[in-house]
Amino acid sequence: MAHPIPSAEEVVDTLNSSEFLLDPNSFYARMRRDAPLVYIPELQTWMAFRHADVQAVFTDHARFSSKIKFPPEQKDFTQSVNFIDPPRHKSVRALAQQSFTLKRVEAMAPRIREIARGLLDTALERGEFDFILDYANPLPVIVIAEILGVPTDDTVYFTDLSNRIVTMDQGAISELAAYFRTLIAHRAEHPGEDLVTALVQAHDAGETLSEQELVDFCIVLLVGGNETTAKLIGNALLCLRDFPEMRSRLIEQPALTPAFIEEVLRLRAPVQSMPRVVRADTEMHGQTLRAGEQLEVFIGAANRDPDVFEQPDTLQLERKGRHLSFGNGIHFCLGAPLARLEARIALEHVLERLPNIAIRDDADLMPVPAYGFHGLVSMPVRT
Numbered sequence: 001m002a003h004p005i006p007s008a009e010e011v012v013d014t015l016n017s018s019e020f021l022l023d024p025n026s027f028y029a030r031m032r033r034d035a036p037l038v039y040i041p042e043l044q045t046w047m048a049f050r051h052a053d054v055q056a057v058f059t060d061h062a063r064f065s066s067k068i069k070f071p072p073e074q075k076d077f078t079q080s081v082n083f084i085d086p087p088r089h090k091s092v093r094a095l096a097q098q099s100f101t102l103k104r105v106e107a108m109a110p111r112i113r114e115i116a117r118g119l120l121d122t123a124l125e126r127g128e129f130d131f132i133l134d135y136a137n138p139l140p141v142i143v144i145a146e147i148l149g150v151p152t153d154d155t156v157y158f159t160d161l162s163n164r165i166v167t168m169d170q171g172a173i174s175e176l177a178a179y180f181r182t183l184i185a186h187r188a189e190h191p192g193e194d195l196v197t198a199l200v201q202a203h204d205a206g207e208t209l210s211e212q213e214l215v216d217f218c219i220v221l222l223v224g225g226n227e228t229t230a231k232l233i234g235n236a237l238l239c240l241r242d243f244p245e246m247r248s249r250l251i252e253q254p255a256l257t258p259a260f261i262e263e264v265l266r267l268r269a270p271v272q273s274m275p276r277v278v279r280a281d282t283e284m285h286g287q288t289l290r291a292g293e294q295l296e297v298f299i300g301a302a303n304r305d306p307d308v309f310e311q312p313d314t315l316q317l318e319r320k321g322r323h324l325s326f327g328n329g330i331h332f333c334l335g336a337p338l339a340r341l342e343a344r345i346a347l348e349h350v351l352e353r354l355p356n357i358a359i360r361d362d363a364d365l366m367p368v369p370a371y372g373f374h375g376l377v378s379m380p381v382r383t
Contacts, residue, residue, distance in 0.1 A: 006030065008040045011047070021367035024272065024374070025313065028301035037285040045275070045294040051305035051324070053284065054297040057276055058328035061085055064276040066331060069294065074170060076177035079213045080220035082331065089330060092213060095202050096195065096221065096334060105337040108143070112342055115142050116349040124383070131357070131379040135350070136233035137226075140342050144225030148218065149194025150183060162227040163377075165219070167370045173219070180218040195221070221335075229339045231270035231368070231375030232261070233346045238376070239264045241359055243315040251355050254348050259317040261343045265303075266323035267315060272300040273372045274327070299324050300374060354383045 006014075014020050014027050031038070031049040039046050048054060057064045065085050070078050081093050098104075116139055123134040141155045141162070150158070164172035184200055191197045199214055209217065239260075240247050250257055275296050282289045289295060302324050304312040309321045326333035333339070350357060359365075359381055366377040 005035050006038070008038065008042060011035075011038060011040055012042050015371040018367060021369070021371065021374075022365065024300055024371075025304060028298065028304060031298075032301055032305060037287060039287075043294075045296050046278075046289055047273075047296050047298065048284070049298045049301040051302040051308045054299060054302040054324055055328055057295065057297045058274075058324065058331065061330055063279050063282055064295065065279045066276060068275045068277055071170070074173065076212070077165070077173045077216050077219050079210070080216035081334070082220055082224075083216075086330065092209065092217070093330075093334065095199060095209065096217065100334050100338060102337050105341055108338070109341060109345065111146070112139070112143060112345045113349065115139055116346055120350065120353060129381050129383060131237055131359075131381045132230070132234045132376055133378050136346065136379075137230045139233065139346055140229035140339075141222075141226035143338070143342060144222055147195050147225070148221060149187070149192050149196045150222070158222060158226065159230075162223045163368075165223050166227055166368070166373050176219055176222070177215050180215050184214060184218070224333075225335050225338070227373075228270040229335075229342050231373065232264065232339060232343045234375050234379055235268035235270065236261065236264045236343060236347050237357070237359065237379065237381070239267060239315060246315060246317075247351070247355070249317075250347070251351050254352075256317055257344050257348050258340065259319075260315075261340060261347070262323065263315045263317065263319055264343070265325040266309070266319070267303070267313075268374055269300050269303055269323070269325040270373060270375055271325065272374045273298045299327075357381050357383050 011031075020027055028049060031047075036050045036053065037046060037048050048057065066083050066089070067085055068083060081089065081096070084092060116135075119135050119138055123129045126134075129135075137159050138155050141158050142152050145152045145155060145158065161172045161176045165176065180196075183196060187194075187197045187200045191201065196218060199209065199217060202209060240250075246260060250260055273296050275294055278289045278291055278293045278295055280291050303309070306312050309319070310316075326336040326339075359379055363380045365379070368375050368377060
């Protein structure tokens with residue numbers, strides 16, 4: 001049976017609807033089937049939805065650049081590791097890679113457990129418990145703040161700025177950039193045992209980082225290190241709501257938690273789409289993408305592609321197939337091991353202490369107001 005191809009206007013309306021932001025998957029299924037590649041004149045961008053196309057774009061940096069277009073007035077957060085190409089990308093990424101090795105990340109586990117325990121203690125003492133605001137948000141921001149060497153007392157401030165930056169709020173970007181410029185100047189005079197100091201010292205030694213790259217690197221580490229992980233932790237509770245049989249399995253067998261987290265990443269990826277710029281004319285699905293045009297690839301749609309995942313809308317701990325929630329290729333997420341560890345510890349700790357935790361029936365669930373991200377702003381729970 002032939003299906004009508006959605007118009008560009010319909011696509012834009014859907015992407016900005018609360019229904020899509022809460023559950024994008026019926027739209028994704030339609031796009032994979034009827035319009036796997038579509039051009040949106042209003043946004044001046046192509047959009048791709050199938051796993052094979054998303055994976056190909058991520059791995060082919062010769063044809064698809066990460067140096068995306070920014071508003072002319074935006075000066076900060078334009079030269080981070082996320083938005084540069086080789087050969088520059090390799091040298092900049094290498095500076096932080098040493099702080100995110102699997103060995104170093106695993107050594108953080110005791111401290112992450114301590115933070116999780118303290119946050120849960122505080123929430124339970126207060127009586128009312130919002131899983132996002134009281135637990136999922138502050139946990140990763142405290143962790144990444146300690147790694148960077150910024151005051152953990154500023155976690156509410158950092159969380160607010162991060163929430164605004166994911167919507168590309170120019171004021172928030174400028175404010176966080178100013179914060180890091182002040183901190184960088186302080187660390188140059190008063191070094192510490194933290195990642196910002198290490199980056200400042202590398203800059204002072206003439207190793208690869210310009211001043212703007214240094215500021216932007218700090219922004220992307222703080223925002224990426226807390227915003228996406230917070231959504232992952234919150235989305236794990238949504239998946240327990242959607243697949244209630246998993247609760248008893250995880251409580252009885254905590255060793256299954258890493259596999260569960262991988263399925264949460266696949267089913268409810270915190271980052272739903274990523275932009276690229278076409279570097280050379282490229283044929284895709286019978287259409288020509290011209291050099292200089294923008295392309296947005298939809299990770300959330302790729303992760304439920306039935307050509308890759310059997311019964312893609314179910315949660316299977318023995319899942320075959322590789323999700324793309326951390327990207328692929330040279331831009332594979334630097335903080336993936338840390339995000340996985342934080343999510344695992346956060347979920348294990350809360351299920352151990354609050355095995356009956358659930359989203360309140362009367363909760364008004366508000367999604368993050370940006371189609372490129374997936375998660376909730378708050379989540380009142382009963383314990």
